[in-house]
Amino acid sequence: IQIDRELVNAAQDIVEVGVERANADLVRITSGAVQEVKKIQAIKSWLATKDVEVTSLDKSHLRELLDSKDLPFDVNNVLQLRSDVGRSSVAKLDSMLAVIGKSDRARGLLLYHGAGTGRWSGKLIQPQNFPRGEVDNVESFIPDVMARDYDAIDLVAPPIIVVLSMLRSMMTAAPGHELIGADYSAIEARVLNWVAGQEDMLENFRAYDAGDKTRDPYIRNAMRLYSLPFEQILKFPHRQTGK
Numbered sequence: 001i002q003i004d005r006e007l008v009n010a011a012q013d014i015v016e017v018g019v020e021r022a023n024a025d026l027v028r029i030t031s032g033a034v035q036e037v038k039k040i041q042a043i044k045s046w047l048a049t050k051d052v053e054v055t056s057l058d059k060s061h062l063r064e065l066l067d068s069k070d071l072p073f074d075v076n077n078v079l080q081l082r083s084d085v086g087r088s089s090v091a092k093l094d095s096m097l098a099v100i101g102k103s104d105r106a107r108g109l110l111l112y113h114g115a116g117t118g119r120w121s122g123k124l125i126q127p128q129n130f131p132r133g134e135v136d137n138v139e140s141f142i143p144d145v146m147a148r149d150y151d152a153i154d155l156v157a158p159p160i161i162v163v164l165s166m167l168r169s170m171m172t173a174a175p176g177h178e179l180i181g182a183d184y185s186a187i188e189a190r191v192l193n194w195v196a197g198q199e200d201m202l203e204n205f206r207a208y209d210a211g212d213k214t215r216d217p218y219i220r221n222a223m224r225l226y227s228l229p230f231e232q233i234l235k236f237p238h239r240q241t242g243k
Contacts (some may be wrong), residue, residue, distance in 0.1 A: 001109065001127070001179075003100045004172045010146045011163045011170070012093050017150045018160040022085040029074050037085045050075050054115055061216065084158040087131070092167055095125045132240065133165035141166065191218060218243040 019037065020226055026034045033046045040057055052075055054061065054069035063207045066076065100105045106125060114121025123126040135141070141162050144152045153159040173179035186205070193201040214220075214230050222233045222242025233239060 002103075002105050002172050002174050003096050004170045005100065005104050007142065007146065007166075007170050008093055008096050009187070010148060011166065013148050014145055014150055014163050015090055015093065016146075016157050018085055018158075022081045025081055026078065029077055034078070034166070037082055038078050043082060046078070047075065057086075059083075059087075087160065087164055089131045089164050089167065090160065092125055093163075096170065100122045126189070127171065130167045133168070135162050135165040138162060138165040139169050142169065186217070229243050 004100075022037045024033065026037060030046050033049075034042045043057060044054055050072060052065075052071070054065065057079075062079060065071070065079050066083060071079070078128075092211075096106065099108075109122060109124055109127050111121050111123050113119075120128070135157050141153055141156075145163065145166065150159050154164050156162075171179070189201075190205055192198075193205075201217055204215045204217045204220060208217070216239070217231065218239050219233050219242060221227075222238045223230060225242060226233065228237060228238070233242070
């Protein structure tokens with residue numbers, strides 16, 4: 001598949017600025033105790049001095065901590081910096097440039113029967129495992145990314161989150177061609193419930209396919225989890241959690 005090399009290079013420059021600024025903010029907030037956003041143990045040690053004990057700083061734990069309403073202001077800022085800047089998916093930018101040749105194409109990205117169930121799996125840049133976008137209409141940010149205008153992006157959304165939400169947009173159609181992505185809708189959930197004879201779930205799928213979006217099984221599950229009405233579940237990440 002063709003990769004937009006120029007966009008990847010521009011995105012790397014945006015990330016570099018974001019990391020530099022985040023590291024400077026960390027040094028200031030922690031009075032030098034934490035020098036870099038990637039220094040997990042240093043962040044944990046500093047949090048401990050603030051009576052905040054954490055076992056992990058992965059994405060799910062960070063979200064849980066940031067959802068807490070009683071964190072001190074400086075602790076919240078440090079956790080937010082780690083959440084916004086310390087994403088492992090940033091490494092996919094380097095991976096893209098490492099695998100494309102002179103034609104700007106990445107090859108050998110899929111492996112037949114790579115998983116135990118027989119399904120395909122990804123290799124190299126792992127195209128099946130790109131992070132789910134957190135920014136709406138992310139392609140509208142491409143001109144600012146190409147211009148390396150970090151501050152313009154930062155007025156709207158965290159620039160590194162914008163870049164990570166844009167990873168799929170870096171896979172492009174060759175000139176004169178169209179790039180089409182297709183997927184079976186909820187294939188695992190549909191087949192599992194059919195095999196299990198879970199008729200109420202199957203009825204939800206049938207009603208959803210007929211046009212009743214309130215019967216989306218993932219949304220209905222999220223409604224139970226969050227005790228929220230349908231309209232509020234449509235926001236990220238509620239439906240994904242229900243899924």
